[in-house]
Amino acid sequence: MRRDRVSVKDGRGRTTAVPVTWVHTLVIGSGAAGLNAAVQLASHGIEDLLIVTEGLQKGTSINTGSDKQTYYKLSLCGAEADAPALLAETYYAGGSMHGDLALVEASLSARAFLHLVDLGVPFPRDPYGQFIGYKTDHDPRQRATSIGPYTSREMCRALIREVQRLGIPVREGVTAVHLLTVAEGDSSRAAGAVIANARGALEAICAENVVFAVGGPGGLYRASVYPEVQTGAIGVALLSGAKAQGLPEGYSCWWCSTNRDGVVEVYGSSGAGFDIFRRRAMASEPIRLEYADNRGASQKAYLDSLARQAGAAERLSFASPTGAFRAIASAICRTDLAAHRRLMDRARQYRETFIGWLRGMDIFGSFAWLTPTDPETFLTDDQLVEKRTGGEFKTSQEYEAWAAKQTDWRTRWGVLNKVKLPGDSPEGFPFLDLPGMPRFPDRPGTLLAGLGSSAVGAGLLLVEAVLLFYLGYIAFIRYDVR
Numbered sequence: 234m235r236r237d238r239v240s241v242k243d244g245r246g247r248t249t250a251v252p253v254t255w256v257h258t259l260v261i262g263s264g265a266a267g268l269n270a271a272v273q274l275a276s277h278g279i280e281d282l283l284i285v286t287e288g289l290q291k292g293t294s295i296n297t298g299s300d301k302q303t304y305y306k307l308s309l310c311g312a313e314a315d316a317p318a319l320l321a322e323t324y325y326a327g328g329s330m331h332g333d334l335a336l337v338e339a340s341l342s343a344r345a346f347l348h349l350v351d352l353g354v355p356f357p358r359d360p361y362g363q364f365i366g367y368k369t370d371h372d373p374r375q376r377a378t379s380i381g382p383y384t385s386r387e388m389c390r391a392l393i394r395e396v397q398r399l400g401i402p403v404r405e406g407v408t409a410v411h412l413l414t415v416a417e418g419d420s421s422r423a424a425g426a427v428i429a430n431a432r433g434a435l436e437a438i439c440a441e442n443v444v445f446a447v448g449g450p451g452g453l454y455r456a457s458v459y460p461e462v463q464t465g466a467i468g469v470a471l472l473s474g475a476k477a478q479g480l481p482e483g484y485s486c487w488w489c490s491t492n493r494d495g496v497v498e499v500y501g502s503s504g505a506g507f508d509i510f511r512r513r514a515m516a517s518e519p520i521r522l523e524y525a526d527n528r529g530a531s532q533k534a535y536l537d538s539l540a541r542q543a544g545a546a547e548r549l550s551f552a553s554p555t556g557a558f559r560a561i562a563s564a565i566c567r568t569d570l571a572a573h574r575r576l577m578d579r580a581r582q583y584r585e586t587f588i589g590w591l592r593g594m595d596i597f598g599s600f601a602w603l604t605p606t607d608p609e610t611f612l613t614d615d616q617l618v619e620k621r622t623g624g625e626f627k628t629s630q631e632y633e634a635w636a637a638k639q640t641d642w643r644t645r646w647g648v649l650n651k652v653k654l655p656g657d658s659p660e661g662f663p664f665l666d667l668p669g670m671p672r673f674p675d676r677p678g679t680l681l682a683g684l685g686s687s688a689v690g691a692g693l694l695l696v697e698a699v700l701l702f703y704l705g706y707i708a709f710i711r712y713d714v715r
């Protein structure tokens with residue numbers, strides 16, 4: 234690390250000396266990502282490192298948690314196979330992640346996880362040494378693990394201990410306000426940052442490499458529901474020309490179902506908004522199906538084992554004439570176990586046929602999956618704002634600028650409600666016409682079929698009845714009961 238001063242002119246034309254630091258690798262941010270990057274680089278021989286951060290106790294990783302904060306990685310337990318490509322596919326299917334990044338993260342996930350274990354983060358293990366995993370939402374494998382509500386806090390504490398052990402310098406109490414860039418070919422790359430301390434004094438840090446680990450988009454939007462401590466500096470990178478992938482996108486719609494029945498229905502959105510829902514469904518629906526298939530298979534195995542036991546109990550009950558009579562009566566009335574099994578088999582076959590039919594129409598990637606609105610009639614955000622406000626605002630930007638100054642949400646909302654547009658709600662659309670939809674093969678059994686399937690039981694009952702009658706008759710003859 235080398236320190237110097239350069240003279241720069243400020244906005245009023247005055248010359249000031251700004252301190253400049255030269256360093257091989259600059260890490261901006263000290264959440265789990267920044268700390269881990271610094272520790273890994275130092276372990277791989279990078280000696281000239283500097284971490285600049287608002288504070289070691291700042292950021293999401295060390296401050297927030299949830300009921301059971303989940304660490305997600307390649308599955309390291311159980312008998313189900315997993316592979317980086319499969320994990321990357323699951324990440325990618327979420328719809329917000331760059332595919333290459335998904336594969337890199339998946340490929341290194343086990344290694345990064347075990348590194349944390351080596352640093353002393355107490356992830357749970359079973360007596361054989363397997364890292365206990367569980368399935369999270371839409372996760373087809375047991376890739377998640379946790380050490381409780383503050384998993385990332387414990388990770389940070391272990392990493393901070395390691396940063397101190399390795400002697401990596403940390404500058405706390407500073408904010409990166411600008412990224413320095415140098416031209417490289419047709420584009421440019423980061424070559425340092427300008428940081429400001431609490432008094433506003435500036436300092437430049439020039440570096441060969443910059444690790445930009447400033448957290449999520451918490452500080453990016455005017456209105457945010459993130460906790461205050463989640464600042465972030467993505468905007469700094471965007472202003473310097475960085476390209477972003479998968480930033481949460483804003484969208485609005487006038488009516489959206491609650492997804493309680495598993496299907497989202499949307500009305501009254503702009504074309505861009507509809508497209509966000511469409512892309513989300515295209516990524517998430519196949520995962521939902523895969524999840525249901527996995528879950529269905531284990532449930533079926535359990536129910537089949539119960540059915541085998543119930544079948545054995547039913548056969549045993551034939552030892553008694555009343556048991557045999559009940560079984561025959563159930564078979565004739567089609568309330569017996571065999572009838573239930575036949576119905577369930579038909580339901581499973583129908584599910585396969587129905588899903589195949591949906592897939593055949595490429596339905597999950599189409600607008601028809603989430604709305605009956607004709608894509609030809611979709612409006613742009615600006616058109617929606619103009620029409621809904623009765624022409625008061627011409628563009629959504631104009632509306633946003635005005636809305637930012639309003640303190641009451643009813644005022645902001647009310648102006649958009651001036652004009653109701655057709656297609657804003659489910660009303661007014663004709664019912665779906667689905668002539669090609671496969672129907673459930675409902676095959677109610679006949680009395681004759683019931684009699685046929687219970688013929689063996691009826692024969693057995695007859696033999697039992699004759700035998701009992703014969704034994705009763707003998708007893709009556711042999712012993713005078715008068």
Ligand SMILES: Cc1cc2nc3c(=O)[nH]c(=O)nc-3n(C[C@H](O)[C@H](O)[C@H](O)COP(=O)(O)OP(=O)(O)OC[C@H]3O[C@@H](n4cnc5c(N)ncnc54)[C@H](O)[C@@H]3O)c2cc1C
Nearest residue numbers: 262263264265266287291292293294303408409447448466
């Ligand atoms: C309630 C909640 C529950 C969560 N649950 C989970 C979960 O179960 N599983 C999961 O994987 N993820 C979960 N997350 C997300 C996860 O915690 C974060 O994605 C992760 O901690 C981000 O780590 P990071 O290092 O990228 O950023 P952060 O931990 O936010 O670190 C960013 C660092 O950069 C610093 N910084 C920011 N701006 C500047 C600047 N301009 N100059 C200098 N320094 C700056 C900050 O002070 C901080 O030190 C949850 C998040 C929340 C809020």
